[in-house]
Amino acid sequence: YMPCCIKLGYNGETINRPQSQDPASERKWEFAKWVWKVSVFTYVTLRDHLLSTHLIKSNALVECSRNKLPIDHVLRTILKPFTFQTIYINSLAGRTLFCKNGLAARVWAFEDITVVLNDLHEQYSYDDKFVKLEGENEAHFPIGKDYAKLRKIVQSYVEDTLSLIDFDDTVKSFYKDLVKKLKVTRESGLLACNIQNLQRVLTHLIINGTGIHEYVGHISDYQDFPSLTGAKIVQDLLREPTQSYAINTALTTSTGIIQPKLLDDWISLLDRLPSGQVRSAKRHYADFKNKLVQMSIDIKNRERAIEDGRNTAQAFPFPYFSPERLEAAVSK
Numbered sequence: 001y002m003p004c005c006i007k008l009g010y011n012g013e014t015i016n017r018p019q020s021q022d023p024a025s026e027r028k029w030e031f032a033k034w035v036w037k038v039s040v041f042t043y044v045t046l047r048d049h050l051l052s053t054h055l056i057k058s059n060a061l062v063e064c065s066r067n068k069l070p071i072d073h074v075l076r077t078i079l080k081p082f083t084f085q086t087i088y089i090n091s092l093a094g095r096t097l098f099c100k101n102g103l104a105a106r107v108w109a110f111e112d113i114t115v116v117l118n119d120l121h122e123q124y125s126y127d128d129k130f131v132k133l134e135g136e137n138e139a140h141f142p143i144g145k146d147y148a149k150l151r152k153i154v155q156s157y158v159e160d161t162l163s164l165i166d167f168d169d170t171v172k173s174f175y176k177d178l179v180k181k182l183k184v185t186r187e188s189g190l191l192a193c194n195i196q197n198l199q200r201v202l203t204h205l206i207i208n209g210t211g212i213h214e215y216v217g218h219i220s221d222y223q224d225f226p227s228l229t230g231a232k233i234v235q236d237l238l239r240e241p242t243q244s245y246a247i248n249t250a251l252t253t254s255t256g257i258i259q260p261k262l263l264d265d266w267i268s269l270l271d272r273l274p275s276g277q278v279r280s281a282k283r284h285y286a287d288f289k290n291k292l293v294q295m296s297i298d299i300k301n302r303e304r305a306i307e308d309g310r311n312t313a314q315a316f317p318f319p320y321f322s323p324e325r326l327e328a329a330v331s332k
Contacts, residue, residue: 060181068174146321160284
């Protein structure tokens with residue numbers, strides 16, 4: 001598909017794709033595409049990455065597990081890898097990144113970044129359907145297939161985990177507080193407090209801190225050169241302004257510190273569980289990890305086939321949901 005026109009929101013002008021080789025029309029079209037790229041980059045970074053992934057979903061999971069589950073509770077122990085350092089990371093972001101006059105305010109040209117985030121928060125409601133266009137151009141862009149495979153693996157692990165616990169008042173209190181903080185709507189059907197909904201929500205929150213965070217938060221690929229995308233728009237300029245590019249690059253590098261990996265060995269945490277549950281918990285974890293390793297191998301083989309010409313159906317590499325590159329929880 002090729003866009004036929006782009007409407008610029010800041011002045012209401014509609015720019016049509018040039019039908020002839022007219023330099024002025026072609027430059028206007030290139031500028032319209034630049035505006036589109038900056039707008040998408042800004043929205044995904046602020047709404048999907050910072051607000052949804054960090055401030056709402058990861059915060060809700062760690063806060064509710066800390067406040068509602070005893071320190072030795074089975075569920076809290078098993079969720080530990082997926083909430084590792086979340087409080088520290090999000091707190092640090094609040095003090096340096098999205099505060100008034102912070103780094104994000106300097107990267108983007110908003111007068112007050114906190115107002116923007118508050119507006120986005122008002123519009124936000126919980127949604128666990130990450131891939132909206134299932135099967136869309138799957139051969140070249142296998143996000144739907146990879147996401148579904150990762151989700152199936154995580155869902156199976158969550159089911160095994162929940163088989164170890166009773167759905168008692170403690171767990172019910174945890175779930176009720178969780179859906180409240182997530183801004184779950186009645187239309188989602190997730191307000192009903194039952195084991196099936198708990199399984200669905202926990203599955204999504206684990207993927208949120210691993211696969212989804214990697215996908216919406218991995219911006220270094222877009223910072224290779226200033227004409228690829230950026231955070232500011234200057235009339236008729238087809239690249240990021242030099243000062244803005246330098247600040248954006250600083251943001252990318254300072255927030256790209258590697259966190260513990262999903263495939264790191266977290267099994268020692270399970271020794272804290274009651275003795276009667278340790279063996280079962282370790283068996284479930286080993287099965288979970290083996291499935292993740294196999295998924296990584298499958299994606300690596302697919303990507304190698306692109307490089308050596310055996311995979312001609314997929315035009316571009318897509319390793320972003322490979323478990324071997326995923327961190328266990330949201331990173332800086």
